[in-house]
Amino acid sequence: MMLRNAAGRRAVATAATAVSLALALTACSGTTKDSEVSGSAKAGSSAKADPDAPLKKGLKIAFLPKQINNPYEKIVDEAGIAAAEEYGGTGKEVGPSDANASSQVSYINTLIQQRQDAILIAANDPNAVCGPLKQAMKKGIKVVAYDSDTAKDCRQLFINQASxxxxxxxxxxxxxxxxxxxxxxxxxxxxxxxxxxxxxxxxxxxxxxxxxxxxxxxxxxxxxxxxxxxxxxxxxxxxxxxxxxxxxxxxxxxxxxxxxxxxxxxxxxxxxxxxxxxxxxxxxxxxxxxxxxxxxxWNPEELGHLGSYAAAALASGQITGAEGEKFEAGKLGEYTIGKDGEVILGEPTVFDSKNIDTFDF
Structure with a gap:
């Protein structure tokens, strides 16, 4: 849907980040899922990015939307699952049928037990999900918010659809x-x-x-x-x-x-x-x-695609979530992490009678 090439998208993403609202702090380094991080789950201590590291094969990622029957989020999640197949991983979508503040908590706990490599969440409430998400990060599971952010220290990245x-x-x-x-x-x-x-x-x-x-x-x-x-x-x-x-x-x-x-x-x-x-x-x-x-x-398929590749880059050690780090998002090209761990997809498109029939999603 985006009406520009990859280079233009990257330029807009970098520029828009400078004016975008700071929704959360840059977050965390992790360990393997077999050990726990001592102290805070936020970034800061030992982990360093290896931009030359290949994407790991067999990564398990899970999309947790606001609600499972939301047609918009279904588009996002299915695109992210398809992207996981591109880099040799597996993805799935799980979630509640309602959008209540605490409805996502039990699903996060289950995903931790299943030892997912990354959880991507569109938060119904910025704080209600923080406890279990911090537990996930302590166990080395990467956490990426998309569409709707969590509170400041409950994820490594936020994939924002636009400024x-x-x-x-x-x-x-x-x-x-x-x-x-x-x-x-x-x-x-x-x-x-x-x-x-x-x-x-x-x-x-x-x-x-x-x-x-x-x-x-x-x-x-x-x-x-x-x-x-x-x-x-x-x-x-x-x-x-x-x-x-x-x-x-x-x-x-x-x-x-x-x-x-x-x-x-x-x-x-x-x-x-x-x-x-x-x-x-x-x-x-x-x-x-x-x-x-x-x-x-914006294009919800591109949002899911970007989120999936960002989660894979985190889980593979290419990035930690720090400002200025770069990663490749498949067909979308290279993205740069902005302030507070935010990655911006690009500019929204305005639809009207003149252009609506050129889009199908």
Whole structure:
């Protein structure tokens, strides 16, 4: 999906890292899974990167999404599992059917018992998963957060889909242009504790403080918990509470699709602007029937591919998670680790009626 070559992607990734929100600290060196690290699981002491080390064969990696039935995260995880096959490893996806804060904990404990080489997690809550993730790192299991970060010292890397600031501010910018920078707006988020959602929303609020938005008012942040029916009901509730609402931003693929479904069959179709983050295949019909003019996203397949190769590089000793280290991500080319162990995939793409049919995911 990314509309540039590998060199351009790397340049953007490096530049964007400089302005991206620092979500977590650079993390940890590890030992083998047969011994435990003394003291903190964070980086810092003995392990050194060997950039010339080959990727190990037979690596076992596990993707732990926010919830197992999330269609967006299914795309990410399946791409990461396919990437593992490219470098001679095996991957799998496990996870809860709900997105509650503590739902992922039991799965992390099981993955530790199974002696996985790496766990990739999209955290439902930045803190609830920290205890077991630290235990995993103490046992030499590498931990990579993707899509939604953990707390500061609970992973070695965070694979961020794009600059958090760019995502949050651009969604407000797009919606502002669509409604003429006037009127009441609302946000339909996922769960209240989702790290990525809250970070984007904070940048949305910062953007709204600028003079250009003095005639726009954020009246509500609603939470659909990344559940289709609840997101649908939250959209309905927003319109009942604020019948003069001019726009909704939904920075979650489940939420924006549910909101579009409600608006498409209501008297608000064409009157309330809906923008946010969604997949082309989910949103195509709503773009074509006039419910939605535009929305944004990155390529979730590339996000999974990058996360998988980053985990393999960690587990093979090519990198430790320190700023400035480099690794190859297969077909995506070389990436550089930025501040606080963050690796940025690249810039999001804006989808509209002119380009949506050129994408299939």
């Amino acid at each position: 958090s600031e760019e995502i949050g501010r651009s969604l407000v910018q797009h919606l502002g242009e669509q409604i003429g920078h006037k009127g009441k707006i609302a946000i339909l988020s996922a769960t209240q504790n989702a790290t990525n959602q809250n970070t984007w929303i904070e940048y949305m609020k910062e953007e709204l403080k600028l003079p250009a938005y003095k005639d726009m008012e954020l009246v509500k942040v609603a939470y659909g918990d990344d559940a289709d029916q609840k997101s649908f009901q939250q959209t309905q509730g927003l319109m009942q509470a604020y019948p003069d609402l001019k726009g909704i931003i939904s920075p979650t693929t489940v939420g924006i699709a549910a909101a579009a479904r409600y608006l498409s069959d209501s008297s608000y179709k064409g009157k309330v602007v809906l923008n946010g983050l969604g997949t082309p295949n989910q949103m195509r019909k709503y773009v074509k029937d006039g419910t939605v003019e535009q929305f944004s996203l």
